Amino acid sequence: MIHPTRPIAFLVALGLLLAQPLARAEPKVTDFQLDNGMDVVVIEDHRAPVVTHMVWYRIGSADEPWGRSGIAHFFEHLMFKATKNMPDGAFSKTVASNGGSDNAFTSYDYTGYFQRIAADRLDLVMGMEADRMKNLVLSDQVVATERGVILEERSQRTDNSPQGLFGEQMNASLYMNHPYGVPVIGWRHEIEQLNVNDAVTFYERFYAPDNAILVVAGDVTPDEVRALAEKHYGSIPPSGRPPEVRPKEPPQLAPRQIEMEDARVRQPFMRRAYLVPTYDPADPKESAALSILADILGDGLSSRFARALQLDQKIAIDTGAYYSPSRRDATDFSIYGVPAQGVSLDQIEDALDAVLTDFIATGPTEEEVARIKRLSNAARIFAQDDQSSLARLYGAALSVGRTVAEVQAWPDVLDSVTVEDVRAAAEKHLVLARSVTGRLSQAEME
């Protein structure tokens, strides 16, 4: 028989009950530093005999020399080429023939390399990762071939996609001075010019243990990791040079608008990006309030935007808001709306603004804030089921300057946010003068 559907009142009552923090069975995380300055984080997960081994460098596209956009990502590809000790292509081949998989990624603030493999092969992959921190051998030929691959990657991700191109235009408009305005993959005309000298200079400048974080998650103990890390990474000399201080944004005084048209667009939409602070250890509550604000405005059907534009007015088929405090420098808080058929982008923008005006005047309800806290706490528990995600969470946080203690304190910071904190964050940061409003539409047919 089917269980009778529970009345909503019961669920709401239950929800309020759950606003109390859930019991948090945090993963066991240990961190320490090698003598050469390399940070190490160990996340124990003994359910299966596997490990995720990652090395994160605190350098990303925002650390590239001006005019050499894309070199951080280009270089990441080159890390899979020959070293003094391994021939070209041997890295991934060795990982695979030991039953492992490997990959790498680049973002604005960091570049990461990882392998997933049986726990008893950690020694092997650590040895290879340490080898390529210093012993890479590059040539014109290798760089030229890989340039072709990366230009195809750019085509696939960006040039073949009007949404991808629009995102680049938005970022370039939002950041007047900070390198976050340059795409991670690089501008095409600059990728085309990158050469072996750019790669070698970048490598020698940034690839060193004192600019790196080792994260090992899985069926290992901190003692095992410490012994292996000292054996493989411990003897590599530090560079003694942290990444340079980046240019900062000047005060923004005027709202900006961009209108982009592309013949391939079938579904127009608008997005507004506000420049807002990232996580600040001196005031973590500010970014926690922004984080909750984004979810109240734009996460799911019960969010403010969805209820107003999708359920009540029926003028949008999709809406949302997002903010991630995981950058090193000031970042974007974005809102967007996708119009239903026959609805203009003006109507969408006006409706989103009306929601914001109302929100800033009255603030969220207690239940709205409680819902987001509840979901965040649950996400923390679900995240423990995924060893690689946990490793990424800690690696990314440490790469942008946070500590393990700060990561672990985040749920408590979220819990401490009040309805007034969220309202005040909206009033303070969702300011038109510090925003870019972009519209992507279909170009008229000739």
Add this chain to the structure above:
Amino acid sequence: MWMIVMFRARLAAGLAVLAVLIALPAQAVEIQDLTSPGGTGFWLVEEPSIPIVALEISFAGGARHDPEDRPGLANLMRALLDEGAGDMDALAFAEARDALSARFGFSAGRDAMDASARMLVETLEPSVELLATALAKPRFDPEPLERVRGQLLASIAQSATEPDSVAGEAWSAGTFPEHPYGLPSDGTAESVQAITRDDLAAAHGMLLTRVNARIAIVGAIDAEKAGWVVDTVLAGLPEGKPFAATETNIAPPPGLTVIEMDVPQSAAIFGQKGLYRDDPDFIPAYVMNYVLGGGGFTSRLMTEVREKRGLAYGVYSYLSVRDEAALYLGSVRTANERMAESLDVIRGEWARMADEGVSEDELERAKKYLTGAFPLSLDSNAKIARYLVFMQEEALGIDYLDRRNGLIEAVTVEDIKRVAARLLDPDALSIVVVGKPEGL
């Protein structure tokens, strides 16, 4: 929506297929084959270390049962399951789910409908009851129907401008002119526009039935409670009838089709007939594909197309086994002026494998990867639950985990030579290119 992280390579759909073919070590997981008090069979793995439960249900039958004039029906139906159910409208349902911190996902495949849930032990009972309501009593109210229809229509319109989507649809249409696999499973603008509430109710009654359910549960839960979960989640569903599936011999038409689109990079889908899983050569073919195009950075196609020539970001091949068709498929995206060269290289590798098979060394490395990597794909409750359902879908048997590596170890270079010669034919490749390729 806005990508900020660049990966060295995307994970292709083909790799997902590969992943589910990898078994896990028997010692790591103990599967219980159970029957609920209500008489429904299911598989359970008890994993008490995290206070969560993963539930996976796969209902045999899916988009291939969409009426001929209603492709996209199963997909629209699944998209509405959590948009109002029982006495809750869409908003009330969302609020109820969030109050429990439960996560539900529904998908419509060509051969199966999947429901998956991630639930906290703390709120397990009301979460299961809520999921049961979504499965048994979706409302298909006018508001969510029109809203979700609008989302799907926008997605269909946008897909028509994306070269890889267009190539995939054209390839399927060309291969299956008389079979539902030839229709887009997301539907067309016309068909999605035409779907009525009655259509949805009919599809729901036909596709979500007890007899077709394959169930796995993994997490901090014992057998008794799991039995309650199974009976509760299926309680409101009709018994239903099993669907017949016929293994066809359909092969795509050989040759090249070019569809013009004004983009800098062309997308190509290539493929030919493949093998069913019950074919005695399936496992050798699976190992062969790892060497040819399935093995990430190390495959022959990746080495020749990407690593040596820099022609593409990725190139992949995979065995696609459906209930009623067996295919061997691949994809590549290359600059317009280099597509002809990429396809030549791919055809060349197809022919080389057909003629020569693999070396002892290649086979050894393939076996080491395929047998060694399996725990990686099963290191979470959620992944194990999905894999257990896959084993049930394919009738591999509960002892498959113990047998699987032995099957791979038994493959010889002679086996691969035989299956490569039997299976691979560069002249049989059916290729669809979308873009402005030069010299084709």
